[in-house]
Amino acid sequence: MQASLRRCTQSIARRASIRDYLSAGATNEAVQINAWIKSIRRQKHVSFVNLNDGSNSDGIQAVIPNTLLAESDDSTNAGLQTGASVTFTGRLTEKQGGRKVTSAQAPKSNVELQVEQIKLIGECDGATYPIQKKDHTAPFLRRNAHLRGRTSTIATMLRVRDTMTQACYSYFREQGYTNVAMPLITSSDCEGAGEVFSVMHGPQGKEKPFWPGTPSYLTVSGQLHLEALTIGGGLGKTWHLGPCFRAERSDTNRHLNEFWMCEAELAWTETLEDVMSVVEGLVKSIASRILETNGESMKQVLPQGLDICESVTSTSAAWKRLTYDQAIEELEVAAKSDADLFQHQPSHLDGLRSEHERYLADKYGPTFVTDYPATQKPFYMRENEASNVSNERTVACFDLLVPRVGELVGGSLREERLDKLVQSMKEHGMALENYEWYLDLRRYGSAPHGGFGLGWERLVSWLCGIENVRECIPFPRGAEASRF
């Protein structure tokens, strides 16, 4: 096989990409294209090859006269298969009359490559190649995550995710936020839920702490450190997009053990509305950038995602806001009129279940539910002045619920009053001595502030219309062990 892995010309990397060629149009000049074969259809006089080099999602159609194939050696001829890499030289022309109707999968550009010379670079044995043309199951493709980018769905997701990341960087820059790096190895367990990974060192079976006496966890959230830079570090507005970890065994469509979060903190805010409007602005600007950049390629591959992005950007009206009390009331009314609507009857005490969240988001579209009872939420959330109708203490917080996915974002004002924070930490049974630095932020120039964390794969899942978050990250870490 390696015999056919031939060397190309020295200038290979200086060549233009398919995207460059397509934007130049049908120049009829000699060009060289290095790419992978997406598909090949051999017809009577010519063969149609869909080529993709990664520079755009659509690729280009190449037309090989069968006379040229007849001149090629046997191994080249046999090697022209899906998945192989090739160097084709030829001329770019307008697609010719009869060729316009090829297949639904054919590149849509009106330019095609008239091939004059063929070189097989890397073979791809059809007998063992895992990514065949037929539909694979998601778990099968996950086990072949190193190759699944060659499927249209994953390739498009990867491009959309890139667009989203770029849009996120633009949005926060324009809003005056400083991007900061959060530590992943940490000695604090932000959510206090205990489901953390430990970082150890040493031979298998004899792992020891690397820093004896100091607990080393993988971070579950960058929030506390982000607060430190925002308030303690005086940056005022900060954000990051990066990995977080939860050592949970949740085998669902919405959970990963290693996932990405987009988190932001802003100082000098006293209303939840300020934080919610940042979230809403961010998500809308991401959806709008996706439409601009990936809209065309999503039409065929991710049509549901396209619809969602269009609906998110089609109205400038603010998303629905409901207090927790209002949400429970709505759910109780709905449950009364249809006894089979929910598996779990909504109740103020039990909190919102996934099915309740989905009901609200299906009814209203993206919905902020605010002001939850303090007992349902982490220690750092700011206590409201007034309690709720049930006479419970509530906190100034929100969850953003979106259709199909459920909880996408969690945010709150942070408790900036030292005495209230200490009281809350004690109530949550936390060891204050581990959080002295966090308390310092309330000792030395404290300021009212708030922030949020957005689950990145959930956002990819929602805006792409992809069912499972494991298809929303290149190499998922979930319930199944991974060989990557």
Next chain:
Amino acid sequence: MQASLRRCTQSIARRASIRDYLSAGATNEAVQINAWIKSIRRQKHVSFVNLNDGSNSDGIQAVIPNTLLAESDDSTNAGLQTGASVTFTGRLTEKQGGRKVTSAQAPKSNVELQVEQIKLIGECDGATYPIQKKDHTAPFLRRNAHLRGRTSTIATMLRVRDTMTQACYSYFREQGYTNVAMPLITSSDCEGAGEVFSVMHGPQGKEKPFWPGTPSYLTVSGQLHLEALTIGGGLGKTWHLGPCFRAERSDTNRHLNEFWMCEAELAWTETLEDVMSVVEGLVKSIASRILETNGESMKQVLPQGLDICESVTSTSAAWKRLTYDQAIEELEVAAKSDADLFQHQPSHLDGLRSEHERYLADKYGPTFVTDYPATQKPFYMRENEASNVSNERTVACFDLLVPRVGELVGGSLREERLDKLVQSMKEHGMALENYEWYLDLRRYGSAPHGGFGLGWERLVSWLCGIENVRECIPFPRGAEASRF
């Protein structure tokens, strides 16, 4: 203390930032500024307060008539100290004649705030506040990393790092690369050096693997996975900027246990020059963006960094390229003419020591050293056709050496030929069965490709002129245990 943590008006977050006000100029309109006190100087008739809200590096000067202070209550008056947070209302005017000469540290803008009303928001007890005006040692500030952003050096570094990140995203987007997320928990040890952290789970002292039977390490490099997306996934050009981990005990200025890497892979390249030109373009465009965005604020705080950025962007000439053989020869000549030049005499067999790397970078500025003996480099580097003058096998690789820092980037063409790769892995004593997926990339449409990894904190260190990489990341993980 908390009694003075007063509530501001509801519209607080909708206020403009200091940056916004300064760009609008001296409007003489009533404004409200929420900020931290950087310093306060009480004079006969007025007090000068340098305010900073994080929206720019310079802040704004506020002028409080002492008559106003006389009207304030005692706790407010006493609370106006370095580090406290305040809400000042007043009018923006041109700086007044006699006030232009204040101090070297005063904000340079010609606009100042004539304060009419004062509110103390968060006190900062000068008796215990760790970040006083006087110079602190770097280790002391590291132990107070949650507050050290209030020092000018760290604040400026954080802003420069943000600029660098933004510049990096722009550069790769313009060059047609797809940004991808690399897994941090992985079962492969890319460099084969064994200095990896293990990811475990469970109560302290009884930690167990989370995925039994599958090794779980923290990644030492995203390269292998990046290759998978570039070649196996057909994206063609990919990159990422994210954390990597090494469980080494190197207590130096250049090492961290958790550090960031910018890595990129490009398909269809057969010459090292293609890869080096991406690196050179990237670093030059980052330096140029720093000058644009942070040049002014670096003048006072990081003047050495400013010089470096200027020298990097001042010439369009390509950086020096030397083969390993040429480098050794140069060093041997230099050592002959000055016996005390090096502690370790340069020799072909021993490789380049840090002192040798520094000598070359001091002499030539940024220098690419290429084509090292295969035995000195990892398994994945592409073997050159010709061996070197010592008749050793060499690989198509480079290290980029820069003044003061030494090795900043490592890159190579990757071995894309299956048989050569298998041979190299065997020679490196690797367990092939763990790398079947990596070998698949050479089985199914392999293509010539190359890439590099750039140490992000080393780049921050170099371009900021900051001695130690621990001052180049918000929360460093190094030899000392960290409480954050």
